[in-house]
Amino acid sequence: MDPTVDRLKFYLLILASLIVSPLFFILIRFKKRAVSGSGLKILIIPQLTRIGDLVCSTPVFAAIKKTYPQSRLAVLVSSKAAGILKNNPRIDDLLIYENQSLNRLIKKLRREKFDWSFSLSGTALSSLIAFLGIVPNRVKTVRQNRPASEILTDWLNNFKLLYRHHAYLPEHHLKLLRFIGIDDLKQEKEIFTGEQSEEKARDFFRQNGISENDFLVGMSVSAGNKAKEWPAENFKKVARHLIEKRGAKIIFIGSAADESRINEVSAGLKEGGFFKSFDSDLANLPSLIKRLKLFISVDTGPVHVAHALKIPLVDIVGPVDPNELVPRGENIIAVKSGVPPSIFSFKEAGDPRQQRLALDSIKTEQVEEAVESLIRSAKESANFKKTE
Numbered sequence: 001m002d003p004t005v006d007r008l009k010f011y012l013l014i015l016a017s018l019i020v021s022p023l024f025f026i027l028i029r030f031k032k033r034a035v036s037g038s039g040l041k042i043l044i045i046p047q048l049t050r051i052g053d054l055v056c057s058t059p060v061f062a063a064i065k066k067t068y069p070q071s072r073l074a075v076l077v078s079s080k081a082a083g084i085l086k087n088n089p090r091i092d093d094l095l096i097y098e099n100q101s102l103n104r105l106i107k108k109l110r111r112e113k114f115d116w117s118f119s120l121s122g123t124a125l126s127s128l129i130a131f132l133g134i135v136p137n138r139v140k141t142v143r144q145n146r147p148a149s150e151i152l153t154d155w156l157n158n159f160k161l162l163y164r165h166h167a168y169l170p171e172h173h174l175k176l177l178r179f180i181g182i183d184d185l186k187q188e189k190e191i192f193t194g195e196q197s198e199e200k201a202r203d204f205f206r207q208n209g210i211s212e213n214d215f216l217v218g219m220s221v222s223a224g225n226k227a228k229e230w231p232a233e234n235f236k237k238v239a240r241h242l243i244e245k246r247g248a249k250i251i252f253i254g255s256a257a258d259e260s261r262i263n264e265v266s267a268g269l270k271e272g273g274f275f276k277s278f279d280s281d282l283a284n285l286p287s288l289i290k291r292l293k294l295f296i297s298v299d300t301g302p303v304h305v306a307h308a309l310k311i312p313l314v315d316i317v318g319p320v321d322p323n324e325l326v327p328r329g330e331n332i333i334a335v336k337s338g339v340p341p342s343i344f345s346f347k348e349a350g351d352p353r354q355q356r357l358a359l360d361s362i363k364t365e366q367v368e369e370a371v372e373s374l375i376r377s378a379k380e381s382a383n384f385k386k387t388e
Helices: 005-028 053-054 058-067 099-112 124-132 149-158 169-180 195-208 233-244 254-265 282-289 301-310 352-360 364-378
Strands: 041-045 070-077 093-097 115-117 137-143 159-163 218-219 250-255 274-278 294-298 313-318 332-336
Touching: 005 149, 041 058, 041 282, 053 301, 058 099, 058 169, 070 250, 093 099, 093 254, 093 282, 099 124, 115 169, 115 352, 124 149, 124 169, 137 149, 137 352, 169 301, 195 294, 218 233, 218 301, 233 250, 233 254, 233 364, 250 254, 250 282, 282 301, 294 301, 294 364, 301 313, 313 352, 313 364, 332 364
Parallel strands: 041 070, 041 115, 070 093, 115 137, 137 159, 218 250, 218 294, 250 274, 294 313, 313 332
Antiparallel strands: none
């Protein structure tokens, strides 16, 4: 489909929503439901497709269920990314959204009679979905310098919270819950596995002769965005260092689309020192990552999976704003450049040349030192039994 045609159709949908909005406001007024209490029905609309953003939304799910354990929680997500939330027990309903199913989705929301919706992404689409779904209490993130589509639809929400650029996004998400009486900023990311994905991981290990006692290091060398990808030769040097100096076994993790880049990184490495995992089912990713002793990656979705599973982590941040989504806590080293950030969560990206400069300025020695630092600081722990 032509993007221009899609954009035109979307603005026509906005226009139609504005025309019929008086009728919908009347319907919403007569269908007012619970404002707070244990029986709430809550719809969460996160960023629909990005794995990292979805994992960073999980503290919201935990906070809601901790305060209102009898509430019914639904989360809207694309089919592409749904697997990462598939086994989350906090979620009662995982609603799958695709462009062609918008009418069906809205009808379903009306039948479900939600009390509250929370748009973590703040998109115009999320505003339209909640409004046309006749959700009486609609909360959204608003941002500075937002596009025209959001300005035209912001007023469809009756509760709004401004996101200030460079703020820690998971904390901002939790602040949205203050509208339903939840003031808990201490919830952490969560990732869960299922028996089917656990068996898939065990099969992968058996087929490749890998023991869970090996010093297993995961690497995610692709980001789905060239602006966030560290040079392949640099990853190769770090992998060779770990294989030859630490006796590590490297597991390169990616999708089928990452195969050529993973092949480029792994070419010439010691045979038996590395393995490749190409699995399109995101539900299986946590079961593989939880078995690692260390994870090294550019700033992309699997970084947040490793963080949620408390796997020691080296995050090659590059041009990404380190304040917004980069993992925080123990056993995490974010390798940054001296170049100002140029990729943001809610702000237009900067000059591509600056993005490239930020990545190229990070040297392999910095990443190797980060790895060695994590090993030194935790070599007595169970996670690093095989480092010596």
